[in-house]
Amino acid sequence: MASLHPILKKSYWILASLGGAYAIFMLMLINPWIQRHALYAHRINSGFWYNVSNPEEFGFAKGQVTPFNLTTADGESLFCWHVLPLDVYLKHENEIAQKATEHAEDLTLTVGYKLLKKDHKSKVVINFHGNAGHIADGHRPATYRSISGIPHTHLITCDYRGFGRSTLLNAPHIPTEPGLIIDGVSIVSYVLTSLQHPASRTLLLGQSLGTAVTTATALYFTTPSSPLLPSLPIPTAPPSTPTPFAAILLIAPFPTLPTLLQTYKIKGVIPILSPLRAYPRLSTYLSSKIADHWPTQPRLEALLSAENAPLRLSLLHARNDQDIDFRLSESIFDALEARLLSGAEGALSAQERRSIQGGERVRRGAFAYRRVEDADAARGGKGGKSVELEIVRYGGHNEIVGFAQVGLAVRRAFREAEVEGGGGRFRPGLDVE
Numbered sequence: 016m017a018s019l020h021p022i023l024k025k026s027y028w029i030l031a032s033l034g035g036a037y038a039i040f041m042l043m044l045i046n047p048w049i050q051r052h053a054l055y056a057h058r059i060n061s062g063f064w065y066n067v068s069n070p071e072e073f074g075f076a077k078g079q080v081t082p083f084n085l086t087t088a089d090g091e092s093l094f095c096w097h098v099l100p101l102d103v104y105l106k107h108e109n110e111i112a113q114k115a116t117e118h119a120e121d122l123t124l125t126v127g128y129k130l131l132k133k134d135h136k137s138k139v140v141i142n143f144h145g146n147a148g149h150i151a152d153g154h155r156p157a158t159y160r161s162i163s164g165i166p167h168t169h170l171i172t173c174d175y176r177g178f179g180r181s182t183l184l185n186a187p188h189i190p191t192e193p194g195l196i197i198d199g200v201s202i203v204s205y206v207l208t209s210l211q212h213p214a215s216r217t218l219l220l221g222q223s224l225g226t227a228v229t230t231a232t233a234l235y236f237t238t239p240s241s242p243l244l245p246s247l248p249i250p251t252a253p254p255s256t257p258t259p260f261a262a263i264l265l266i267a268p269f270p271t272l273p274t275l276l277q278t279y280k281i282k283g284v285i286p287i288l289s290p291l292r293a294y295p296r297l298s299t300y301l302s303s304k305i306a307d308h309w310p311t312q313p314r315l316e317a318l319l320s321a322e323n324a325p326l327r328l329s330l331l332h333a334r335n336d337q338d339i340d341f342r343l344s345e346s347i348f349d350a351l352e353a354r355l356l357s358g359a360e361g362a363l364s365a366q367e368r369r370s371i372q373g374g375e376r377v378r379r380g381a382f383a384y385r386r387v388e389d390a391d392a393a394r395g396g397k398g399g400k401s402v403e404l405e406i407v408r409y410g411g412h413n414e415i416v417g418f419a420q421v422g423l424a425v426r427r428a429f430r431e432a433e434v435e436g437g438g439g440r441f442r443p444g445l446d447v448e
């Protein structure tokens with residue numbers, strides 16, 4: 016018995032110090048400045064070792080990527096990339112390689128832009144990355160490379176204010192929810208207005224924190240006066256009619272930041288609020304101290320309910336995501352499904368699901384697939400609304416961005432946009448077999 020004592024003592028002290036460290040960590044997070052540093056993690060940046068002005072380092076062909084600066088509505092300068100699709104690159108390789116530049120003063124004067132503009136089949140994917148790091152951090156280039164394999168499909172992606180080489184000139188000199196929404200709105204405005212690219216051939220793609228930015232941005236272009244958006248100091252007139260994008264694709268989304276923090280684990284290891292489940296009052300108190308709420312689910316519900324605003328929304332989540340639980344995507348889908356089924360006449364939902372062992376005959380490669388659509392979308396008509404949820408088995412939180420499922424979702428969205436109204440449209444679901 017006596018021999019166990021030191022071990023018990025040791026484990027007691029280990030537990031006590033872990034508890035103490037956790038308590039200090041939580042107390043620190045009450046401070047909004049520290050909290051935002053933890054949430055956005057914009058200072059965690061491997062840009063020191065990598066050179067984002069040299070996209071070849073990240074696996075792109077010479078001149079395939081044009082780095083450029085984009086000025087936001089409130090005067091921040093965002094560092095962005097324009098990535099050319101490989102079919103366009105191959106056709107014009109000579110000219111592109113010769114005129115490759117490490118930074119375009121004006122994107123509209125580049126070969127890449129000229130090629131985007133003159134091709135009436137050009138499509139643009141606007142990518143909103145997750146928290147921490149820079150434009151080409153971790154698995155991010157894998158997304159850009161996989162999308163560049165889709166014919167006629169260009170990609171625009173930027174670092175938010177304070178991330179990578181983007182500036183942080185405006186008070187409070189830290190990324191905030193309103194600040195990142197201004198970035199999102201400015202990037203989309205740039206594509207639609209400065210680049211004069213139609214929304215019907217533009218897809219918004221977000222991952223993790225980027226799903227929250229994407230959703231808020233899409234809501235601004237549908238209902239700029241929505242009470243779910245912060246008041247934005249945007250000098251240009253907001254859109255007067257809803258802007259229907261080809262599709263919105265959200266990878267690893269979460270309903271709201273407070274909900275996420277109930278289960279979130281930093282890097283899949285350090286929990287935030289989940290250890291406090293037994294202490295609801297403490298947990299509620301800490302939740303009330305969350306500075307930015309990012310209410311994605313209410314914003315998606317608002318998008319779904321907006322009149323005269325077609326919506327093609329895809330949610331994609333890996334079952335083995337250790338950071339954000341895939342059930343959070345399911346809960347978003349449940350809410351949207353219920354809303355569409357109760358609100359739209361003739362709305363239909365369908366699902367298919369594999370078991371862990373597989374072996375079933377399914378129509379989709381997804382591990383689990385659910386879809387809900389109104390009668391208009393089911394007919395393939397313009398103006399319809401559809402929401403789909405795809406759970407894939409692998410890919411975790413980050414690696415998934417470069418997976419085939421993302422490229423397939425983008426291709427499906429553009430294919431549906433192209434054949435809209437026509438027959439023979441691809442109709443996934445449970446309606447056969």
Ligand SMILES: *[C@@H]1O[C@H](CO)[C@@H](O)[C@H](O)[C@H]1NC(C)=O
Nearest residue numbers: 065066067068069070116117
């Ligand atoms: C980054 O790459 C660009 C383009 O190749 C080059 O001009 C620049 O000198 C590089 N910067 C550093 C710090 O290596």
Ligand SMILES: *[C@@H]1O[C@H](CO)[C@@H](O)[C@H](O)[C@H]1NC(C)=O
Nearest residue numbers: 084092118119120180181182
């Ligand atoms: C892009 O913006 C950054 C931040 O303001 C600035 O340091 C850089 O000089 C700009 N690059 C060009 C080519 O304008």
